[in-house]
Every structure is written in C-alpha cells, then in structure tokens.
Amino acid sequence: MSRSAHPAGPRHADVFTEGHYSAPAADLNVLDEKVWARTVTRDADGALTVGGIGVARLAEEFGTPAYFLDESDFRARCRAWSDAFGPDADVFYAGKAFLSRAVVRWLQEEGLHLDVCSGGELTTALDAGMPAERIAFHGNNKTAAEIERAVEAGVGRIVLDSFQEIVRVAHIARSHRVRQRVQIRVTVGVEAHTHEFIATAHEDQKFGIALADGQAAEAVRRTLALDSLELIGIHSHIGSQIFDMAGFEVSARRVVQLLAEVRDEHGVELPEIDLGGGLGIAYTSEDDPREPHEIAKALSDIVTRECESAGLRTPRISVEPGRAIVGPTAFTLYEVGTIKPLEGLRTYVSVDGGMSDNIRTALYDAEYSVALVSRTSDAEPMLVRVVGKHCESGDIVVKDAFLPADLAPGDLIAVPATGAYCRSMASNYNHALRPPVVAVRDGEARVIVRRETEEDLLRLDVG
C-alpha cells in the first residue's frame, strides 16, 4: 500500500503497488525492534521473551493462539503521546483499536482520555472507572438509547456526525435538562492513501458532514441555535494507517478555515479542534512510522500558523490515536500445525488460529511479519504463506514471508504488531474460540481478556 495523501479526486489505482515480498532478511533470527513490542528480545537459548517471560512458558500457561501485550510498552506509548502534545492538548485513545477494563485503567493512570464509538465501549469505559468527562462518544449512527446513556453518564463530548443527529442529541439533552458539549465531525475532502475501507475524509462515504458546499457551516449554524448543545469545536478524522503528514496538515488547515468562518459569521471562536487518529505503525521492516513528537510538532505548528494568519486564538487540540498506541505493543503467538510445501510456489504453514483472530490480511490486504520464536535456526529461508485453520482459502494471516526451512509442527511462531484491530475485530467464524489477551509486565503475565470457551458458545445458542 502506498501511504501518501492528497485532496480528494484522483483514484487509488495509481498509488497501490502490486503485492510483493522483499528478499529475506539477512538473519531471520533477528527481531526488528521496529515491529516488535519494546521488551521483546531473545533469551540465551534463542527463545523470544516479552516482559522477561519466555514464549514456551507463556504458551504452556495460556495456550495458543493468544495475544501477548507488553503493558510497559503500552504505558510508554501513552506517555509519549501525552508528553509530545503537552498540557495544552488532549490525547484520546481510540478504544476501537482494543479496549478492556485493564486498558481503561492504564489510560487513566497515564492521564489519557478515551474515544468510544458504541454503547459496549461506553459500558466498558464507565465500568472500569473512566470519568465520563474524559470520554468522547463517536459514531455515524448512534442509537437513541446510546445517546441517552452518554448524556446521562455526562460524557465530555458527543461528536455529531449528521444533521439528523444534531436534532437527536439536542432533543435528548433537553429532555435530561443538560447542556451537552458537542463537536461536529466534518469531512475535509482529503483522500488519505490507505485502504479504501479505512479512509474516511473523502466525500463519498458515510462519516461526518462535508465542508464542501457550506454544509459544515450549516451544521454549525443549526447547532449554535440549539440551547441544549454547547458547540466546543470541530472534529476531523481522515483515515487510518497513514504515514504521510500532508493529509493531516490539509485537514488542520481546512478545519481552522472553518473556525475563521464561524467567527466571522457568529462572532464565536470555537475553543477546540480534534484532528482524529490514523497514524501508521510498522507492520514490516519496510514501514517507517512517525514518532509522536514529530506528529505533535507538525500539527501544532500548522494550527498555530493558520490561526495566526486568520487572527484566531489557537484552539486546544485533541487527537485520537488507537493503532499507534496499542498496535505495536502486542504479538499473536501461534503453534505451527500442518506444513505443506507446494513445489515451485511457496510453503503453506498452517497455524492454530487465522482469520478469526486477524481479519486484517483478508479484509485490507494488510501486510504482516512473522518469526520463529520458540528457537533460533540457521536453516535456509523458505518463502511461506502463514494460513489459519478456517474453511476458506482467503484465511491468510501473513501473505508472504520467510521462515527457516527446518520449521516443524509444534514450533511456535509469532506475528508482531497485532495489538490493534485484531482482538477487537476477532470473530467466532467456524465456531472458533476467540483467543485471550495476556498482559505481560516485569516478569508477570496476567489474562486481561480470557479465552472464549465452548461453554461461551453454547451459552449464546439458546437451543
């Protein structure tokens, strides 16, 4: 996938590259720190350890497949984001990437805010004690019941996504005698070069209200006219797994232009802008993600500059990284089962999970890395496709990668950078049992989301 961004218009075809694999790494035993969680290393015997615990012990205690999440890495990334943006900005972790009650507690301890996009995420956040005023509630089709819960709980902001929703939220807030703080989500007309399904700021899609044709200005007009809504700012999220800052800069500039228009028309300076999430992470050694401090500097420079030239006070900025915080912190551990060499093609390595624990490869053509982690090997590299155990040929976890040719059933292999959108998008396809998430820190491992059991399956099936 190419990862540039430009104003909406030109098609994606010119920027997507053909599926390809690069040459094998010089040494397959080396774990590239770009794609692995920070405490991951190999021990003296060559087995991978995370948080000081070896994979053999983890597999024995928690089984496979399983996601292992490096808690200190997660916390460090939270701190890096909030330090980078400083006290005049707010970092909202996007819970859709991965949410659990333990995660909510870590976020609180590290001083972050939380973006939720469903009643289920809201319940998880509130249950784990996240103060409601630190929660932003998102979604293109929030139900009346969800809006009601969010208003009752006192969430810090509801992000309005349509003209109809302005009226719905206003009505519910009024009936609760609340003045609800809201932002308006606008689509700024930037086409981010990521997979079509995860690009969100071009105009032909379901999210937000277009800046074009004065629609966003009209949404501001209607919102300001409603007593039960307090418009605190404008929101823009341009897409996900984006590397190029250009799209964010265009987005920031256009949002500031709207603030200036609002000031000119209504005499009101909206105090906040939210520039969404979407920063890319390294899934393979070829990816080169930006660090939070680079992102913070680029965004705040552009907002400050644009505001100065428009004569506006600089608004408080918020951002909503999900993948960039949790993505790199986890890997999925699998046990190798059947190995099927296809002469002249590649070797298919089947693992005990698959598209039920990582749908991203099938859904977005996502690229991943993989390594043999229960031992090292000096065998020659072999070209493999890591596939799951589901009844479908698109059940691919890693499309093209190299593993040592002496790989054998029973070996443990791991796929890094699976912290975001893997457990949260996991399914029960073929009645698979969704794997656990195990947090590892300083020599201790604890389950934060347990493995699904066959009893869980039968409990939902009422017979």
Ligand code: LLP
């Ligand atoms: N804010 C809003 C309003 C969003 O819609 C999203 C993601 C985020 C923040 C967080 O974006 P992140 O920093 O995680 O890229 N399932 C897809 C990604 C969908 C993203 C949806 N919205 C994937 O696996 O790539």
